[in-house]
Amino acid sequence: MTDKTDAPRPSRRRFLTGAAGLVAAGAAGAVHADDANLPPNVAPWSKTLGDGVAVRPYGHPSKFEKDVIRRDVQWLTATRESSVSFTPLHELDGIITPNGLCFERHHGGIAEIDPADYRLMIHGLVDKPLIFTLEDLKRLPRVNRIYFLECAANSGMEWRGAQLNGCQYTHGMIHSVMYTGVPLKLLLDQVGVKPNGKWLLVEGGDASGLDRSLPMEKALDDCLIAYRMNGEMLRPEQGYPVRLVVPGWQGNIWIKWLRRIEVGDQPWYTREETSKYTDLMPNGKARKFTFVMDAKSVITSPSPQAPIKKKGFLVISGLAWSGRGKIARVDVSLDGGRNWRAAKIDGPVLDKSLVRFYAETEWNGEPLLLQSRAMDDTGYVQPSKNDLRAIRGVNSIYHNNGIQTWSVKANGEVENVEVG
């Protein structure tokens, strides 16, 4: 049996010449069926036995889905140990990211921690400093919550204009899973925070020892000490065995491989919250502690990595989210933001979680400028990129939640563009 996904695909440069028509794009993108397997013939999988149970003791996706993977952009960073890989948003639907596809951001590589040797220390301005083993944490009452995690630098390469051609690269520093864990408030109750305890230092146990200052108010509100994602234990890339969950806030503070929490009376101003993760404004001053991720959305299909193959009925699909609460509405435009209509939201609409939206249309080869615009339940409306730039300039790196434009060409190919 041949793997049909190995069929040659048009190179990016070829389709960008504009010479390739819809027929060529369709031919290359289409799945070439083998007549021997199609009705009235009977395929071999209908006649012979397949693998038995437990032959695949930990199941993997079908071999025909081998291109559904995280990818990196090597020129972005000096080394893979301190770098990022991106979630293939264009290959996914619904609101849950499979564990093996959740984007990665490490500063000192993946720490491989033996759970028997895992310890979480909580100390500082507390009545009773304590150390918890993983078994200790698992004995405590736990909760299940679905949250998105977005890196503050998601879309950061796009501040000066359209740069990367694919929503995996422009928007793929986000994932959404169900966490199981202990409310941080419950753990802080165990150590007893002193009245002057206003900030927490949260610190990872990896080779970067990433540390950040977390306001006590947020810690007591909805933060979790999580050890499971989508039911199973955290993946090593996501901080096995324990990570911090800080709903709606920038990913950098969701400390992985969490080893220590210190209670203090003021922030620490660590490197990651001063030299990094501060937003440089046009006047040369920088915003600090910009924790919350503003409302944002992106059309995942069609998109540069998911061109349109056939004329006729078309479902436009995308994701929306807000760090301030629930998504209230998503609008879609086909003409670059001149006219909008409300998209249909399908599936759960949860606090600080991804939402899936769809918009149905007929497409007959006319050029489109696709956009989506998210609104959350605080009334915040996702701004255009130019409205953001008018306030923030182009040097802030972080928090680019501007409206994305995809240009659909007559041949069904899609490109990341800027509009004015």
Added chain:
Amino acid sequence: MSRWVNLAAALSLTLAAPALAQSAKPHNYGIGTPATPQQIAGWNIDVRPDGEGLPPGKGSVKDGEKLYLERCAACHGEFGESAGRWPQLAQGKGTLASNDPVKTVGSYFPYASSVFDYVRHAMPFGDAQSLTNDELYAVVAFVLNLNDIVDDKFVLSKETWNQVKMPNVDGFYNDDRETTEKAFWNKSPCMKDCRAPVKITGHASVIDVTPDDKTARKGGVE
């Protein structure tokens, strides 16, 4: 203690007057082991701007230079100018409002502790937490000297900590999005004829920096 801890807590909240509920003490699960001062000392390596957390010891610019050339310069450059894509540590003063801001210890970091704490946690890259306290002080002193923040004779220690004045200490302010970006809150955004006809002003294909990975592209919309 009740066998049904959560149920008991829920009942007391339902039945009790608000004043009583507020006075309820958090439940102690009796889980976790006391952390000893020795255990805490081994992991408590953070340092604050006011010097809280600084270890004993000291280090000179001169000692730091030798160490820096051995352990740091391969990535950060002999003068902190950076080799390849590794972080640049020096220069960049006066660039923050320009089109090409260069963020370094001298031009951007607000506190010496932001450097000290980071080096203590993460440097040298791939050999973290290997420097002695004296080496930490020395290498941070040298990086400060590379940025003309301390002179060649400077010795960094707990005692001299407050003499270090970082140029960009006043360069930061708290998140003000909810006031300066208030216009982004709008209960009824425009739906029809919201703008003049749209022109494409930039193409990612012209920039051409997307990884050339053919498998990154699927067949088409489902």
